[in-house]
Amino acid sequence: MRTAFIQQLIEEARKNEKIFLITGDLGFSVLEPFANEFPDRFLNAGVAEQNMTGLAAGLAMEGYTVFTYSIANFPTLRPMEQIRYDVAYHNLNVKVVAVGGGYAYASLGASHHATEELGMIRTIPNMVVCAPGDPAEARAITTALTKHKGPAYIRLGKAGEPKVHTSLDSIRVGEAICVRKGQRTAVLTTGAMLMYAFEHKENKEKNYSLYSFPFVKPIDSATLRDIAKTHSNIITLEEHQRSAGFGSAVLECLHDLQESGEIDTIPNVKRIAIPDQFVSVAGTQEYLRSLSGLNM
Amino acid sequence: MSATSVNLARDIRATALKMVYEANASHIGGAFSMADLLAVLYDNVLKIDPAIPKDEARDRFLLSKGHACTSLYAVLGLKGFFDLKDLDTYTKNGSSFLSHTSHKVPGVELSTGSLGHALSVSCGLALAAKRKGRSFRTFCLLSDGELDEGSNWEAILFAQQYKLDNLVAIVDYNKIQSFGDVEEVIGLSPLDKKFESFNWNVIEADGHDHADIEKAFSKAASAKGKPSVVIAHTVKGKGVDYMEHKLLWHYKSPSKEQYEEALKQLSK
Numbered sequence: 333m334r335t336a337f338i339q340q341l342i343e344e345a346r347k348n349e350k351i352f353l354i355t356g357d358l359g360f361s362v363l364e365p366f367a368n369e370f371p372d373r374f375l376n377a378g379v380a381e382q383n384m385t386g387l388a389a390g391l392a393m394e395g396y397t398v399f400t401y402s403i404a405n406f407p408t409l410r411p412m413e414q415i416r417y418d419v420a421y422h423n424l425n426v427k428v429v430a431v432g433g434g435y436a437y438a439s440l441g442a443s444h445h446a447t448e449e450l451g452m453i454r455t456i457p458n459m460v461v462c463a464p465g466d467p468a469e470a471r472a473i474t475t476a477l478t479k480h481k482g483p484a485y486i487r488l489g490k491a492g493e494p495k496v497h498t499s500l501d502s503i504r505v506g507e508a509i510c511v512r513k514g515q516r517t518a519v520l521t522t523g524a525m526l527m528y529a530f531e532h533k534e535n536k537e538k539n540y541s542l543y544s545f546p547f548v549k550p551i552d553s554a555t556l557r558d559i560a561k562t563h564s565n566i567i568t569l570e571e572h573q574r575s576a577g578f579g580s581a582v583l584e585c586l587h588d589l590q591e592s593g594e595i596d597t598i599p600n601v602k603r604i605a606i607p608d609q610f611v612s613v614a615g616t617q618e619y620l621r622s623l624s625g626l627n628m
Numbered sequence: 629m630s631a632t633s634v635n636l637a638r639d640i641r642a643t644a645l646k647m648v649y650e651a652n653a654s655h656i657g658g659a660f661s662m663a664d665l666l667a668v669l670y671d672n673v674l675k676i677d678p679a680i681p682k683d684e685a686r687d688r689f690l691l692s693k694g695h696a697c698t699s700l701y702a703v704l705g706l707k708g709f710f711d712l713k714d715l716d717t718y719t720k721n722g723s724s725f726l727s728h729t730s731h732k733v734p735g736v737e738l739s740t741g742s743l744g745h746a747l748s749v750s751c752g753l754a755l756a757a758k759r760k761g762r763s764f765r766t767f768c769l770l771s772d773g774e775l776d777e778g779s780n781w782e783a784i785l786f787a788q789q790y791k792l793d794n795l796v797a798i799v800d801y802n803k804i805q806s807f808g809d810v811e812e813v814i815g816l817s818p819l820d821k822k823f824e825s826f827n828w829n830v831i832e833a834d835g836h837d838h839a840d841i842e843k844a845f846s847k848a849a850s851a852k853g854k855p856s857v858v859i860a861h862t863v864k865g866k867g868v869d870y871m872e873h874k875l876l877w878h879y880k881s882p883s884k885e886q887y888e889e890a891l892k893q894l895s896k
Contacts (some may be wrong), residue, residue: 372759373759375755375790376781377786378785378786380782381787382744382748382749382778382779382782383751383779383783383786384783385748386745386746386748386749386751386752386779386783387748387749387751387752387755387783387786388748388752389748389749389752390748390752390753390754390756391752391753391755391756392752393737393738393752393753393756393758394752394753394756394760395756395758413745414745414748414779417739417741417742417745418738418745418748418749421739422731422738422739433811440641456772513892517738539838547692555825583860
């Protein structure tokens with residue numbers, strides 16, 4: 333996903349001279365092509381994420397569309413106040429990019445697990461929050477966000493994720509994607525859990541619907557309304573704490589749809605998410621997911 | 629020394645005092661300590677035009693110590709960025725004049741209130757000017773207490789690395805922070821040596837002597853290859869004898885008698 337992101341950002345930067353990329357001293361062997369092609373629109377802010385984010389706000393005030401880039405927790409949790417106050421309150425064109433969402437940096441430990449940030453950032457006004465499910469989504473979202481005026485957060489996976497979508501030319505900010513139409517039960521995923529749900533044998537056998545929701549905010553309420561009208565069960569799947577994340581956003585939206593009379597009843601909703609816990613043992617991403625019960 | 633800047637400083641203090649008194653608000657001590665700095669900046673240093681507040685060529689001024697906003701609002705009103713009468717709405721329901729600096733007010737570049745933010749944003753503005761070949765300069769006024777914030781030192785490191793000689797930081801060094809004397813809370817001394825060792829061009833000034841302040845900004849303008857800091861030695865509550873050097877005036881709003889006495893002293 334990170335390769336797809338940087339390749340697409342380079343393509344966009346060739347067409348749009350406002351695009352600027354700042355790294356927090358990470359991205360070795362990934363960001364060099366951008367840095368080499370656009371030296372005037374790239375910089376390394378060092379291991380200083382608070383300054384990187386404030387700096388991005390300043391550059392955005394002068395007309396740049398700024399992407400800040402680092403690993404998981406660093407560009408998100410560390411400068412959360414700069415994201416809220418400098419970037420979001422001033423509604424600036426800054427896109428925070430985290431590579432290695434969820435447990436992608438599994439054995440690096442809890443310091444490197446991004447498992448709360450979707451919820452934290454989702455509560456901040458003006459922020460768009462997204463977690464692409466595969467490289468094709470990462471590309472389409474990168475393009476969409478270069479055109480979107482205002483702040484956003486993008487949670488990427490790491491590298492080497494397989495493609496789920498055979499073709500995805502474009503995506504609108506806030507749009508969900510129907511991967512497979514089935515019956516009765518709809519599985520809704522955000523981020524890199526998409527491939528797990530896509531390949532899950534039981535899902536296929538039982539003919540579940542599968543939707544990817546790369547945008548946690550704004551959430552695609554029209555698609556959710558249609559899902560609620562045609563399915564009696566919904567399963568949400570995310571690599572994030574159970575509180576405040578994607579499943580919570582789905583529940584909130586379903587409740588609002590019922591309150592406004594757009595749906596009569598709320599389907600049964602099962603949320604698969606991290607059960608309010610840290611993982612403090614080593615292992616692969618798959619192993620850590622299984623420890624947190626992220627399976628169907 | 630400009631007679632107009634001295635008059636402007638007096639009017640800034642009187643205007644800020646009225647706002648604080650009528651709103652029963654805080655932070656008059658820190659608003660007074662930086663009043664002379666603002667007066668010199670807005671009188672004859674900053675290239676700004678109140679008629680075109682978003683002019684691309686304007687110098688950028690960011691107040692990092694957002695709690696001292698009354699003096700900034702006052703100078704902007706006095707210079708004609710908006711009608712001075714608008715200041716009567718300060719802290720009232722629905723007013724843009726919040727008691728921390730608000731970018732909804734004409735002439736204000738950045739909302740501040742949480743300390744340790746504006747210097748990083750200023751680095752972004754100064755870097756943008758460099759990258760785009762623009763000649764505007766960026767000025768950022770900080771308190772001494774907020775230098776406790778680590779984010780400022782990230783920005784201080786960054787500014788020298790990128791040779792932001794179009795950036796001027798100003799420290800309102802009144803030596804008193806929220807809960808006591810700076811040296812007793814988290815000491816900054818020797819502040820000049822700290823900035824020097826971070827490879828900044830350091831200029832010290834008497835923050836109430838307008839000629840000295842002007843000279844400091846002129847030195848900053850001629851610095852090449854490194855950012856400048858004007859360490860302005862100031863007095864908290866400067867201009868009203870019973871407020872000077874007193875921590876209490878970080879918090880307190882004057883009584884009617886105190887207000888009248890302060891106005892009398894300021895008009896001398």
